[in-house]
Amino acid sequence: MSGYLPVLIVGAGPTGLMMACELARQGVSFRIIDKNPEQTLSSNATWIQTCTIEIFDHIGIVDRFLKIGHPCDGIHLYIDGKSLVTIPLNNIDSIYPFVLMLAQSETERLLIDRLEEFNKRIERSLELIDVKQDNNAVIATIKHADGNTEIITSDWLIACDGANSTVREKCHIFFPGENLTEQFIVADAKIDSYMANNEIHVFFDHGAIFAASPLGPNNYRITANLHLDYPRKIFTEREVIEMAQERAYGAYYVNKASWISSFWIHSKLVKHMRHDSIFLAGDAAHIHSPAGGQGMNTGLQDTYNLAWKLALVIKGKAKPALLNSYQLERYPVVNNIVDQTERLTKMALFDKAFLSKLRKFSSKFLHNEAVLSKKIGTQITQLDIRYKESPAISYDESTSAKSPRQGEHAPDVIIDSSKRLYDYLRNMLHNILLFTGPGPSAKKNELDKLKQLQKLLNQIYSQQIKIYIITNEELKDMDNVILDVNNSIHDRYNIKHPSIYIIRPDGYIAYYSKNFNHTLIEDFLKRYLY
Numbered sequence: 001m002s003g004y005l006p007v008l009i010v011g012a013g014p015t016g017l018m019m020a021c022e023l024a025r026q027g028v029s030f031r032i033i034d035k036n037p038e039q040t041l042s043s044n045a046t047w048i049q050t051c052t053i054e055i056f057d058h059i060g061i062v063d064r065f066l067k068i069g070h071p072c073d074g075i076h077l078y079i080d081g082k083s084l085v086t087i088p089l090n091n092i093d094s095i096y097p098f099v100l101m102l103a104q105s106e107t108e109r110l111l112i113d114r115l116e117e118f119n120k121r122i123e124r125s126l127e128l129i130d131v132k133q134d135n136n137a138v139i140a141t142i143k144h145a146d147g148n149t150e151i152i153t154s155d156w157l158i159a160c161d162g163a164n165s166t167v168r169e170k171c172h173i174f175f176p177g178e179n180l181t182e183q184f185i186v187a188d189a190k191i192d193s194y195m196a197n198n199e200i201h202v203f204f205d206h207g208a209i210f211a212a213s214p215l216g217p218n219n220y221r222i223t224a225n226l227h228l229d230y231p232r233k234i235f236t237e238r239e240v241i242e243m244a245q246e247r248a249y250g251a252y253y254v255n256k257a258s259w260i261s262s263f264w265i266h267s268k269l270v271k272h273m274r275h276d277s278i279f280l281a282g283d284a285a286h287i288h289s290p291a292g293g294q295g296m297n298t299g300l301q302d303t304y305n306l307a308w309k310l311a312l313v314i315k316g317k318a319k320p321a322l323l324n325s326y327q328l329e330r331y332p333v334v335n336n337i338v339d340q341t342e343r344l345t346k347m348a349l350f351d352k353a354f355l356s357k358l359r360k361f362s363s364k365f366l367h368n369e370a371v372l373s374k375k376i377g378t379q380i381t382q383l384d385i386r387y388k389e390s391p392a393i394s395y396d397e398s399t400s401a402k403s404p405r406q407g408e409h410a411p412d413v414i415i416d417s418s419k420r421l422y423d424y425l426r427n428m429l430h431n432i433l434l435f436t437g438p439g440p441s442a443k444k445n446e447l448d449k450l451k452q453l454q455k456l457l458n459q460i461y462s463q464q465i466k467i468y469i470i471t472n473e474e475l476k477d478m479d480n481v482i483l484d485v486n487n488s489i490h491d492r493y494n495i496k497h498p499s500i501y502i503i504r505p506d507g508y509i510a511y512y513s514k515n516f517n518h519t520l521i522e523d524f525l526k527r528y529l530y
């Protein structure tokens with residue numbers, strides 16, 4: 001039996017890697033194991049949604065992704081080979097107005113690089129074969145490559161072991177849902193095409209779907225349904241070439257298909273993403289149609305949500321009840337994704353009226369493009385995710401209609417050519433933002449109140465929380481002041497009067513108020529912090 005351990009992460013796909021990177025950043029001790037001797041070499045999930053790009057920015061690794069990813073700022077839909085409509089993604093409220101196309105193997109490589117910077121390594125060829133819980137401990141039986149077994153006892157286990165999760169099976173956790181009968185083909189291909197390379201092109205015919213997602217100049221991921229009455233395993237390059245020609249009406253000429261695979265769509269979700277000391281995340285907890293490219297993103301966001309909470313509990317800084325918010329925040333988000341993608345996929349494949357519904361949607365969209373493109377773009381890029389009912393968020397006071405709301409990811413803002421709001425928030429702490437209001441110069445007594453509040457909160461929370469004053473006025477001899485030179489943060493947050501925002505370590509907004517009574521802030525933080 002090996003020694004005691006706070007956290008065991010099972011599975012080093014994107015979900016497990018995000019958990020490991022975040023726990024490493026928080027300085028929490030863990031082991032991460034994977035049964036595979038090496039990481040995924042295939043492209044699998046290729047869309048990195050804007051919401052995930054913002055998260056990568058928040059944890060300080062976005063440049064690595066931007067350097068090698070391929071931005072796409074629109075989704076172009078066709079019926080019978082004729083252009084129908086383009087849904088632009090560049091009207092969204094983000095400094096990254098696009099989705100980033102990158103092979104999953106590259107995403108995993110960048111996360112592994114990040115992990116190694118913390119001197120942490122994945123232990124490969126280690127397979128979890130059994131798990132049980134006893135007296136608040138998790139006891140996992142691990143098989144090594146030489147056939148020997150090891151018992152790992154940990155306080156917590158994070159099951160990131162994918163769609164066929166052994167943890168889920170051994171804990172008898174039901175995985176209800178549906179298996180769709182339709183088989184799909186995916187291929188990575190070198191392609192010659194005159195089609196815009198900054199858009200994802202999706203072709204619909206009667207019951208047939210073909211999508212070409214650019215991964216770089218002449219590099220594409222193509223996906224199509226197969227219309228087969230029987231399952232098939234092997235596909236040839238010739239079939240891929242012909243399918244691309246036929247379904248996209250000659251718009252794509254495949255020169256080489258480097259990777260060809262197939263998949264079926266499953267729509268499944270566990271009822272509870274936490275079972276005492278075991279948390280399920282990513283494909284181990286939910287699988288769904290790849291429509292909209294949300295699978296990997298959802299897994300990354302699961303563990304991003306969980307890691308800071310677990311770290312604070314392990315360090316004795318937060319109450320264990322904080323961990324209940326994982327289910328309460330993530331389950332409704334995932335449930336919605338599973339529902340929506342299943343509905344859309346079934347409609348596109350099986351609804352005989354789908355093409356006329358798509359035409360109707362297109363004309364409605366074109367009539368009101370300015371409003372709808374922002375709304376739909378925000379949904380597609382996952383920027384609409386909001387934790388609506390969480391004990392770790394206060395909804396007591398409403399924000400104004402145009403302000404970011406509690407439960408949403410705090411938007412970044414460009415302050416000037418050298419500074420952005422996120423530069424102040426990449427610190428793994430709660431951040432309290434005390435806005436002075438946008439006037440040319442905030443009223444002196446208001447400013448004094450804020451300074452006093454900042455001082456008091458600093459005394460109470462010293463190392464645990466950063467408290468910033470955001471003002472357009474230079475405040476001499478004061479720490480933690482964000483100089484909002486052009487009022488751009490005030491504008492983006494639609495702040496007209498002195499106001500308070502509390503941003504959690506995962507960048508989500510926990511609290512908003514115009515009331516500067518410090519006991520209200522303390523009462524809120526006492527809900528889950530010691």
Ligand SMILES: Cc1cc2nc3c(=O)[nH]c(=O)nc-3n(C[C@H](O)[C@H](O)[C@H](O)COP(=O)(O)OP(=O)(O)OC[C@H]3O[C@@H](n4cnc5c(N)ncnc54)[C@H](O)[C@@H]3O)c2cc1C
Nearest residue numbers: 011013014015034035044045128161162282283293295296
């Ligand atoms: C062909 C294909 C195409 C896809 N295309 C898309 C797409 O376009 N868009 C999209 O969003 N998603 C797509 N997906 C899904 C996407 O790849 C997954 O959502 C994503 O990989 C989930 O990440 P994960 O870390 O939760 O699980 P996984 O990536 O499955 O990782 C699980 C890890 O756990 C390890 N493991 C499993 N059991 C054990 C055990 N008992 N002990 C130790 N280790 C274990 C595995 O070796 C694996 O490394 C695709 C998947 C496939 C297969």
